Amino acid sequence: MNYIASIGSYAIMVKEVFKKPTKWGIMKSLILKEIDELIYGSLGILIFISFFIGGVVAIQTALNITSEIIPKYLVGFATRQSIILEFAPTFCSIIMAGKVGSYITSSIGTMRVTEQIDALEVMGVNALNYLVFPKIIAMLFYPFIIAIAMYVGILGGWVAGVFGGFSTSADFVEGLQLDFNTFHVTYSFIKTLVFAFILATIPSFHGFYMKGGALEVGKAATTSFVWTSVVIIILNYILTQLLLG
Amino acid sequence: MIEVDNIHKSFGDANVLKGISTCFDKGKTNLIIGQSGSGKTVFIKCLLGLFAPEKGTISYDGKIYSELSGSEQRNLRQEMGMVFQGSALFDSMTVEGNVRFPLEMFTKQSDSEMQDRVDFVLKRVNLIDAHHKYPSEISGGMQKRVAIARAIVMNPKYLFCDEPNSGLDPKTAILIDNLIQEITQEYNITTVINSHDMNSVMEIGEKIIFLKNGIKEWEGTNKEIFKTDNEAVTNFVYSSELFKKVRQMYLEERN
Numbered sequence: 001m002n003y004i005a006s007i008g009s010y011a012i013m014v015k016e017v018f019k020k021p022t023k024w025g026i027m028k029s030l031i032l033k034e035i036d037e038l039i040y041g042s043l044g045i046l047i048f049i050s051f052f053i054g055g056v057v058a059i060q061t062a063l064n065i066t067s068e069i070i071p072k073y074l075v076g077f078a079t080r081q082s083i084i085l086e087f088a089p090t091f092c093s094i095i096m097a098g099k100v101g102s103y104i105t106s107s108i109g110t111m112r113v114t115e116q117i118d119a120l121e122v123m124g125v126n127a128l129n130y131l132v133f134p135k136i137i138a139m140l141f142y143p144f145i146i147a148i149a150m151y152v153g154i155l156g157g158w159v160a161g162v163f164g165g166f167s168t169s170a171d172f173v174e175g176l177q178l179d180f181n182t183f184h185v186t187y188s189f190i191k192t193l194v195f196a197f198i199l200a201t202i203p204s205f206h207g208f209y210m211k212g213g214a215l216e217v218g219k220a221a222t223t224s225f226v227w228t229s230v231v232i233i234i235l236n237y238i239l240t241q242l243l244l245g
Numbered sequence: 246m247i248e249v250d251n252i253h254k255s256f257g258d259a260n261v262l263k264g265i266s267t268c269f270d271k272g273k274t275n276l277i278i279g280q281s282g283s284g285k286t287v288f289i290k291c292l293l294g295l296f297a298p299e300k301g302t303i304s305y306d307g308k309i310y311s312e313l314s315g316s317e318q319r320n321l322r323q324e325m326g327m328v329f330q331g332s333a334l335f336d337s338m339t340v341e342g343n344v345r346f347p348l349e350m351f352t353k354q355s356d357s358e359m360q361d362r363v364d365f366v367l368k369r370v371n372l373i374d375a376h377h378k379y380p381s382e383i384s385g386g387m388q389k390r391v392a393i394a395r396a397i398v399m400n401p402k403y404l405f406c407d408e409p410n411s412g413l414d415p416k417t418a419i420l421i422d423n424l425i426q427e428i429t430q431e432y433n434i435t436t437v438i439n440s441h442d443m444n445s446v447m448e449i450g451e452k453i454i455f456l457k458n459g460i461k462e463w464e465g466t467n468k469e470i471f472k473t474d475n476e477a478v479t480n481f482v483y484s485s486e487l488f489k490k491v492r493q494m495y496l497e498e499r500n
Contacts, residue, residue: 115333124322
């Protein structure tokens with residue numbers, strides 16, 4: 001019953017976010033600040049993880065090719081498919097649920113605990129629009145860093161495959177180009193955009209409606225990470241079935 | 246003037262406010278006092294529109310809050326200033342940014358007009374060299390003064406303060422009390438202060454409402470509180486030996 005109530009409250013929150021907009025001059029600077037914090041601030045960790053995961057995918061694929069019949073270009077092919085279809089949009093979003101999600105929940109939760117949200121509401125400011133809307137807009141740029149994660153992940157696979165002696169550069173590149181379906185990239189970006197909305201709104205929901213003190217801020221950040229991940233995993237399944245099934 | 250008529254508010258099974266009726270006068274410092282858990286904060290949050298009472302009405306200069314549309318309620322809130330117990334300053338903004346915030350949000354003033362207004366109110370609360378400091382870099386007393394400056398920057402009709410001198414040393418507490426009283430009289434504001442500080446009661450309590458277990462137990466002025474026979478009020482206000490002696494001396498002087 002509580003879950004249904006929470007889903008209802010979440011839907012009401014999303015509706016409220018788009019009501020009574022804050023002045024554009026102020027909103028513009030808030031959006032730029034959030035792009036810096038949520039997108040630019042996440043670039044480093046995503047590049048780092050993508051590079052090494054791409055390398056691991058290439059090595060594991062190569063080590064599992066035991067038959068002579070299986071062509072060596074499969075290493076590049078498998079790396080490309082894994083990175084574009086799943087790793088970059090989904091795995092990166094789970095990482096972002098931890099990094100960006102806990103930041104959003106704890107920052108909004110702290111504002112709730114210290115009555116800063118009450119202060120906004122007393123002034124007549126739509127606190128949800130002021131706090132959550134810039135995050136949603138900033139997260140529209142999320143596909144850009146996922147595109148970079150895709151590139152770096154495949155680069156990591158190439159470096160590990162070629163310099164680790166698992167594949168030649170020519171075989172790897174041939175695998176990358178083999179049967180390339182551009183819709184897979186479109187599918188990946190559609191997922192990324194949906195996950196971006198989830199990453200901005202579910203942690204905001206947990207922060208905005210939290211009750212209690214500093215300890216509860218920590219608990220809310222943990223709960224927010226769990227629920228954001230769960231929703232991303234479920235939506236990943238549904239979107240895959242709808243778009244590729 | 247704010248008129249409160251028979252408001253009730255509960256959270257789950259807990260009835261926090263049980264039918265409070267009173268009125269808060271314009272140009273006066275109205276104090277709500279009572280023990281912790283008596284419903285003071287919930288009452289002031291109902292006055293601010295942050296909590297909706299289940300029963301009863303609150304009217305601001307004749308306008309009943311619950312009968313106003315959403316946008317009218319937001320417009321009314323822009324006429325309110327609030328000083329929160331913990332100051333509730335925005336951590337990410339400087340002192341100047343905090344005070345400037347309502348002007349940027351709700352007015353079409355030019356940059357220089359806003360700057361003049363910010364300088365004026367910061368000077369009014371005796372904060373001159375703190376413009377570019379962040380809330381974490383200033384003392385509790387200064388934070389309270391910034392909160393007061395932010396609350397009055399829009400020339401509010403109603404000023405609410407939730408325990409404005411809690412956590413402050415006695416000297417700073419008196420300064421804050423006096424500042425609120427001066428501002429109330431200077432701008433003819435309806436000020437409602439939530440307090441359990443007895444110095445505030447004696448110094449600036451032009452009208453005092455005593456709450457006990459969500460009920461208005463007593464109402465009067467800081468002069469009348471010396472003479473009251475209400476046991477709950479005397480037990481609360483004169484709980485310390487010092488205040489008992491002060492009251493005794495006051496009554497002896499009068500006789």
